[in-house]
Amino acid sequence: MARTPIIAGNWKMNLNHVEATGLVQKLAWTLADKQFDGKKVDAVVIPPFTDLRTVQTLIDGDRMPLQLGAQNVSQHDSGAYTGEISADMLAKLQVKYVVVGHSERREYFGETDEVIGAKAKKVIEAGMTPIICVGEGLDIRKEGRHVEYTLAQVRGTLEGLTAEQVAGLVIAYEPVWAIGTGEVATPDDAQEVCGAIRQEVASLYDEATAESVRIQYGGSVKAGSIAQIMAQPDIDGALVGGASLQAEEFAAIVRFYDLPA
Numbered sequence: 001m002a003r004t005p006i007i008a009g010n011w012k013m014n015l016n017h018v019e020a021t022g023l024v025q026k027l028a029w030t031l032a033d034k035q036f037d038g039k040k041v042d043a044v045v046i047p048p049f050t051d052l053r054t055v056q057t058l059i060d061g062d063r064m065p066l067q068l069g070a071q072n073v074s075q076h077d078s079g080a081y082t083g084e085i086s087a088d089m090l091a092k093l094q095v096k097y098v099v100v101g102h103s104e105r106r107e108y109f110g111e112t113d114e115v116i117g118a119k120a121k122k123v124i125e126a127g128m129t130p131i132i133c134v135g136e137g138l139d140i141r142k143e144g145r146h147v148e149y150t151l152a153q154v155r156g157t158l159e160g161l162t163a164e165q166v167a168g169l170v171i172a173y174e175p176v177w178a179i180g181t182g183e184v185a186t187p188d189d190a191q192e193v194c195g196a197i198r199q200e201v202a203s204l205y206d207e208a209t210a211e212s213v214r215i216q217y218g219g220s221v222k223a224g225s226i227a228q229i230m231a232q233p234d235i236d237g238a239l240v241g242g243a244s245l246q247a248e249e250f251a252a253i254v255r256f257y258d259l260p261a
């Protein structure tokens with residue numbers, strides 16, 4: 001079965017709930033103008049926690065062809081974890097996707113593969129889909145160890161998940177040196193690692209699981225680069241940062257199939 005492409009816009013710590021309303025409305029108008037109905041591509045917006053209720057109400061009320069995502073989640077169910085948000089709280093807001101293990105969380109908040117794997121498990125148990133982020137820094141890339149480094153993160157974060165669970169999730173390959181820098185990995189660079197991730201899933205689980213898991217590329221994706229990236233056999237979507245804050249640019253990325261490769 002063909003994998004449905006998934007284009008997700010991670011807003012990071014940008015836009016309050018009032019600004020979020022403006023962006024989502026503009027995005028929906030732009031997509032409607034282009035007859036986008038959300039059937040061909042999963043189009044996901046991932047705002048900060050404080051915007052989720054507002055954006056959910058808009059998507060729901062206006063039947064926008066958008067799905068909702070969150071940027072993080074607690075690995076605990078409930079209790080004395082001040083400042084944390086549980087998977088059940090997100091599911092109740094009709095959140096469908098949750099980013100876990102973004103490189104910024106690994107770097108600034110010390111998240112390990114073990115913690116990320118535990119978060120992914122909570123997301124799945126709450127009926128949502130984790131977007132598990134992996135990817136190497138510049139030093140590792142220069143040493144030529146990017147594939148083995150990224151695959152070690154894949155093994156570390158998937159540990160304990162069943163084949164059925166892995167088949168339904170999303171893995172985002174984001175080389176850290178390409179995030180927010182304007183440096184896009186070439187389509188071949190991105191395919192090399194995304195292909196290796198799919199093979200690793202096949203050897204950890206089986207071919208059917210590897211064929212089903214969706215793999216995104218992330219790192220300075222723009223409308224001008226998305227078509228070539230999406231033309232790669234093992235890339236099923238993109239995790240977009242900066243460009244997802246501009247409605248027209250993000251709408252063009254969502255409709256990558258209309259752009260020349």
Ligand SMILES: O=C[C@H](O)COP(=O)(O)O
Nearest residue numbers: 010179180219220241242
């Ligand atoms: O989650 C998104 C990635 O970190 C990519 O961010 P960027 O598109 O601003 O490089």
